[in-house]
Amino acid sequence: MRLRKKPWMAKALAEYVGKEIITDGVEEHKGKWSSLFDGKPLALEIGCGKGKFINGMAQLYPKIGFVGIETQLDICYYPAYKVRENKLTNVKIIGGNAAYLTKWFAAGEVQMIYLNFSDPWPKARHSRRRLTYRDFLAQYKSILVPGGHLRFKTDNKDLFDFSVEEFKAFGLQIIALSYDLHNSEYENSIQTEYEEKFSAKGNKINFCEVVF
Ligand SMILES: C[S@@+](CC[C@H](N)C(=O)[O-])C[C@H]1O[C@@H](n2cnc3c(N)ncnc32)[C@H](O)[C@@H]1O
DSSP states (O other), X not given: OOOOOOTTHHHHHHTTBTTTEEOSOGGGGTTTGGGGGTTOOEEEEESOTTOHHXXXXXXXXXXXXXXXXXSOHHHHHHHHHHHHHTTXXXXXXXXXXXXXXXXXXXXXXXXXXXXXXXXXXXXXXXXXXXXXXXXXXXXXXXXXXXXEEEEEXXXXXXXXXXXXXXXXXXXXXXXXXXXXXXXXXXXXXXXXXXXXXXXXXXXXXXXXXXXX
């Protein structure tokens, strides 16, 4: 997702940084995230984009604390704006790169990870940047509780096939898999911005859930 530079953005962001958005001292919350949410269990969405999913999920599941991670700071404004509009107290957005996950979260601190329409990085030489590449899976394993789950959806079949192979190679148990989520038995309460856009064009949505 690329956004055109918006002249008003710096001022708008300043309203949210240090409140809904955390950019500095992320590691200071390591091992203590759930205290930001009155002890609620923690779920992450990595690459939350404009935040329709995380906001919808936080409304649907008020007993879970949701942390969105978005590497493009300008994009973080949108989920944060929605969090404030919706008066949600169970969401924070980290403005940063998920490559630092194990610096930011303690072992076993997270119950669930969501990856939605992750950047596909189609060139083979960029495969390490895919959020389902084995080095990322190793980080997820370290911060998830034993038996924690990861749910992944994407319309990109190549990325999906690559990811399923990575899950298998990493020894993860696949408990759900569909090449057409919207016509499957699986629950899909909240659609993301990309999901709405690409399913409206007729693209099938692939879905996989694995256990660590
Ligand atoms: C294709 S968009 C999808 C956004 C949203 N999940 C959706 O489904 O509408 C992928 C998002 O992931 C973010 N992203 C990519 N790599 C990331 C990383 N390593 N850490 C955090 N965010 C990342 C991008 O900046 C982008 O906003």
